[in-house]
Every structure is written in C-alpha cells, then in structure tokens.
Amino acid sequence: MSTTPVTGGRRGRPGYDRATLLDVAVAAFNERGYDGTGMEELSRRLGITKSAIYHHVSGKEELLELAVDRALDALFAVLDAELDRPVTATERLEETVRGAVRVLVDEQPYVTLLLRVRGNSPVERRALERRREFDHRFAGLVARAAAEGGVRDDLDPGFAARVLFGAVNSLTEWYRPDGGMTREAVADGLATLLFDGLRRPSRPPA
Amino acid sequence: MSTTPVTGGRRGRPGYDRATLLDVAVAAFNERGYDGTGMEELSRRLGITKSAIYHHVSGKEELLELAVDRALDALFAVLDAELDRPVTATERLEETVRGAVRVLVDEQPYVTLLLRVRGNSPVERRALERRREFDHRFAGLVARAAAEGGVRDDLDPGFAARVLFGAVNSLTEWYRPDGGMTREAVADGLATLLFDGLRRPSRPPA
Incomplete structure (x- = not known):
C-alpha cells in the first residue's frame, strides 16, 4: 500500500x-x-x-505485474463465475466466450499488454503460467461440452479452445469502442459466428 | 541485387x-x-x-521489407489464385481461409513478424497499408458471399472478416508443426469451426 x-x-x-x-x-x-x-x-x-x-x-516491474494481473483476474473471474450455476457445460462455454469478450472490451489495453508478454522476467513468466492455467481450464470446458454432446466431437478440444480464444483475443487488435458495435453486439456476434458458424443456416423445408 | x-x-x-x-x-x-x-x-x-x-x-530496414513482403505476397497470392475460377463467392471465401491457414503454417515466422508491425517507419507503414488492402478485399469477399446467400446476412461482413482472420492469425501464437496436427488438418478444422460452427450439428429426425 x-x-x-x-x-x-x-x-x-x-x-x-x-x-x-x-x-x-x-x-x-x-x-x-x-x-x-x-x-x-x-x-x-x-x-x-x-x-x-x-x-x-516500486518500479516498472510492479506496474507490469499490476497490469497483467488485472487482465488475468478479470478473465479468471469469468471462468469462476460460471462454476456453480446449474447449466450445461455447453452453456457455460458459450457464456465464458461472451464474458471474455466483455473483459476484452472493458480492459482492452490491459489484455493487449498481457498478450504481448513473452516471458522475459519473473513477472512475465508468472503471467504466462496463469495464461496456460486459463487455457487449460478453458480447454477442459470445451472437452466437457463435447462429452455431453453439445459441441462437435470431430474437433480436438484443445484445438477448438485455441481457435475460440484466437478469435476473442483478436479483439485487442481491431475492436474500437467508437466503431459502431456495442460490447453486447460484439459478444453476440462472436458467439453466433463461433458456435453456429458463418454459413447461412439451411431453412427447414416449407 | x-x-x-x-x-x-x-x-x-x-x-x-x-x-x-x-x-x-x-x-x-x-x-x-x-x-x-x-x-x-x-x-x-x-x-x-x-x-x-x-x-x-542495404541494412536492417531492407531485411524487414523483404520479410513482410514475403508474408504479404503469399497472402495476396491466395486471394488472387481464386479470382478466375468459376466458383461461388462462398466457395472462394472458404478456400481463401484454407489457403491463408497454409500460408500461416508455411511462413509462420514471416507472418508473425508482419502481425507485429506497428507503423514506425516507411517500410512498416507500407506493410500496414498492404494489410488494410488485404482486409478490405477479404471483407468484400465476405459481403459477396452474404449477398449470394451462402453466409449469414445477420453479421456485418467487416466484423465477420475480422473474426475469421483473428482466428487464422492466432495460428502464429500457438501452432507448432511438431504438435501433431498437419497443415491440412488445421485448414480443415479451422474451416469447419468457422463456417459450420462449434455447436454439434442437430441430426435429422429418424
């Protein structure tokens, strides 16, 4: 203090x-x-x-630590917030993606900094370790959603997890708050594209 | 020379x-x-x-220019390769995503460097300009695919284009050639997830 x-x-x-x-x-x-x-x-x-x-x-290193911890704490809060709700793993997964989008939008500079960390100091290595822990838990959620039949079982859960977060993390590169899309529009749009796919859904026969 | x-x-x-x-x-x-x-x-x-x-x-700057141009030339070749084939815009779009995955895998260090360019010199600004031109053409392809009814029209084409390439570009962060997935498996997996969605397809009633 x-x-x-x-x-x-x-x-x-x-x-x-x-x-x-x-x-x-x-x-x-x-x-x-x-x-x-x-x-x-x-x-x-x-x-x-x-x-x-x-x-x-105490110095620059403490500022970096405070910054990456702020981003990581917000992301872990999304994972943890869902843990005791009586929902399916598939619902949890989709809510986690939406929640992560909200964190990326709300904490964009902090997550941007986190994603650039390369492990050049103890603070950076600890941040990478927490990122790996997050990825591991998120991939576990994808695997549970696949096991319950909610998401495809023809994609490796680790692969799917990385693609999902690749799309979410890309927000740090291109999302602009003044660009005309609200945070909720981005969360909905991303969830739609990633879970339902970009292809036009075929209509049931009349 | x-x-x-x-x-x-x-x-x-x-x-x-x-x-x-x-x-x-x-x-x-x-x-x-x-x-x-x-x-x-x-x-x-x-x-x-x-x-x-x-x-x-002539120096470091020329090395950077050669490197980012190699990545950009390969990506533009993917866009241009499809231009005169008699396929729908939707097929072109999907093939462009697969082709971009192949470029990311084949030229991973070069694309990684390209994605880190921030515009700090004439060479970097020219690279950013070429990236914008690529993004513009790719978003146009998404728009044409939506217009022909092949992809969703409830997502903004520019938004969809950014999410697709966010997922593709994330390969530079996590794809490892020795990680057990071939280039074609990655291209197929990414196209499946992005176009058909992660959600398990509902089966037709028996």
Missing part, C-alpha cells in the same frame, strides 16, 4: 492515484513496448517526478 | 544466400523485437561480419 494520500480522481484535479498511474503506464507500454519504456518516459507523460512515481509503486 | 556470389545453401556449406540471411534475421526480430535487434546481433548469429551482411542487403 502506498502511504501517499490519493489526491485526485482521473480528471480535473491534480495528483494521481495508482489506477491512473497504471492507465498511463499501460498506454506507454503498449505504444513503445515495455522494454522500450523507461521511468523517465512515465514521469514525462504523468507530469510528475520519478520519485513521486516511486511513492506509488 | 547482390553482386556477391551465392556460396552455399541452407545447410552444410559455408556462406549465406539472401534467403538464409532473411531466415536468421526474422528469427532474431521475432525473439528480440525489430527495434531491439542491431546489425551486431545479426552478425553474431550469422557468424559473419557486418560488412558481409551489407554485401547482401
């Missing part, structure tokens, strides 16, 4: 809280790369001294 | 041709980032002097 009083919110008042500091740092990491962003750059963008930053965090 | 004679192939003989030089450079760019890779690093990896590298290419 920081001992510096929080002197302002995100707008209109001087000073920074940790959340704002993190937003600015994540934007810088995404634009210039984590390795390419120094504390000087963060200090410049925030308009505060480096020592003022060190009142809030 | 280089005036240096090509003194060897990829293995077993001394010297480098441009193709080998490019392979080594692309591997370095993908591991360390383009900005983080200097000519010293390339010289070290190749075991040749920097001036020997300059016999082949």
Whole structure:
C-alpha cells in the first residue's frame, strides 16, 4: 500500500492515484513496448517526478505485474463465475466466450499488454503460467461440452479452445469502442459466428 | 541485387544466400523485437561480419521489407489464385481461409513478424497499408458471399472478416508443426469451426 494520500480522481484535479498511474503506464507500454519504456518516459507523460512515481509503486516491474494481473483476474473471474450455476457445460462455454469478450472490451489495453508478454522476467513468466492455467481450464470446458454432446466431437478440444480464444483475443487488435458495435453486439456476434458458424443456416423445408 | 556470389545453401556449406540471411534475421526480430535487434546481433548469429551482411542487403530496414513482403505476397497470392475460377463467392471465401491457414503454417515466422508491425517507419507503414488492402478485399469477399446467400446476412461482413482472420492469425501464437496436427488438418478444422460452427450439428429426425 502506498502511504501517499490519493489526491485526485482521473480528471480535473491534480495528483494521481495508482489506477491512473497504471492507465498511463499501460498506454506507454503498449505504444513503445515495455522494454522500450523507461521511468523517465512515465514521469514525462504523468507530469510528475520519478520519485513521486516511486511513492506509488516500486518500479516498472510492479506496474507490469499490476497490469497483467488485472487482465488475468478479470478473465479468471469469468471462468469462476460460471462454476456453480446449474447449466450445461455447453452453456457455460458459450457464456465464458461472451464474458471474455466483455473483459476484452472493458480492459482492452490491459489484455493487449498481457498478450504481448513473452516471458522475459519473473513477472512475465508468472503471467504466462496463469495464461496456460486459463487455457487449460478453458480447454477442459470445451472437452466437457463435447462429452455431453453439445459441441462437435470431430474437433480436438484443445484445438477448438485455441481457435475460440484466437478469435476473442483478436479483439485487442481491431475492436474500437467508437466503431459502431456495442460490447453486447460484439459478444453476440462472436458467439453466433463461433458456435453456429458463418454459413447461412439451411431453412427447414416449407 | 547482390553482386556477391551465392556460396552455399541452407545447410552444410559455408556462406549465406539472401534467403538464409532473411531466415536468421526474422528469427532474431521475432525473439528480440525489430527495434531491439542491431546489425551486431545479426552478425553474431550469422557468424559473419557486418560488412558481409551489407554485401547482401542495404541494412536492417531492407531485411524487414523483404520479410513482410514475403508474408504479404503469399497472402495476396491466395486471394488472387481464386479470382478466375468459376466458383461461388462462398466457395472462394472458404478456400481463401484454407489457403491463408497454409500460408500461416508455411511462413509462420514471416507472418508473425508482419502481425507485429506497428507503423514506425516507411517500410512498416507500407506493410500496414498492404494489410488494410488485404482486409478490405477479404471483407468484400465476405459481403459477396452474404449477398449470394451462402453466409449469414445477420453479421456485418467487416466484423465477420475480422473474426475469421483473428482466428487464422492466432495460428502464429500457438501452432507448432511438431504438435501433431498437419497443415491440412488445421485448414480443415479451422474451416469447419468457422463456417459450420462449434455447436454439434442437430441430426435429422429418424
């Protein structure tokens, strides 16, 4: 915990809280790369001294850790939120995809940063480990949905899981909040395409 | 064109041709980032002097240009290969997805590098422009397939195009040639999931 009083919110008042500091740092990491962003750059963008930053965090590595944990915590919350509802694995799977879309939209800069992590430090390696754990649990959900007959059993569950999340994760590359599609429209559209397919459904004979 | 004679192939003989030089450079760019890779690093990896590298290419920027153009040329060849075949837009679309999967598998390091380009130089901006042109043509193909009734018309073609390529491009992140799935199995699996959907097809009543 920081001992510096929080002197302002995100707008209109001087000073920074940790959340704002993190937003600015994540934007810088995404634009210039984590390795390419120094504390000087963060200090410049925030308009505060480096020592003022060190009142809030121990350094760049802690900012990265806070950022990737925020993305990962949100994604795990989606998996965990479904665990005790009395639904089929197939329903859980579809809800997990929709929930992940919502996280990608709500936390786009944080997930973007997470997806670029390559394992170059203990913090990055821990993030990769949590991503693998997430992928493993998600693939297990696909396998259970296949076992109950809700999804195809002619595709390997691990393969299907990777394609689903490949499509979801691609949102970090192209989704723009001002592009005319709401978060729910994206969640619905993605679920429709991935679960029902792009091909036009054949109509029952009249 | 280089005036240096090509003194060897990829293995077993001394010297480098441009193709080998490019392979080594692309591997370095993908591991360390383009900005983080200097000519010293390339010289070290190749075991040749920097001036020997300059016999082949004018510098790092030319290596990047050759690399991203190789990926882009292969992707455009997939779009163009289908143009004069007497098939429906829907068949063309599905074949383009399969063809793009083959390119991603065959040229994985080159496409990986292409997808990381952010527009920081004239070469990068030209690559982004070619990517946009590709996306535009691909979205047009989705729109024609929808117009002829082959794919859903309840999804925006631009949205559908981005989701399809999001799934295809994700191969750069997770596909491993030694992972047990052949290139054709990946092309078939991806086309099945994206066009027919993950949901188990309902069986006709007995």
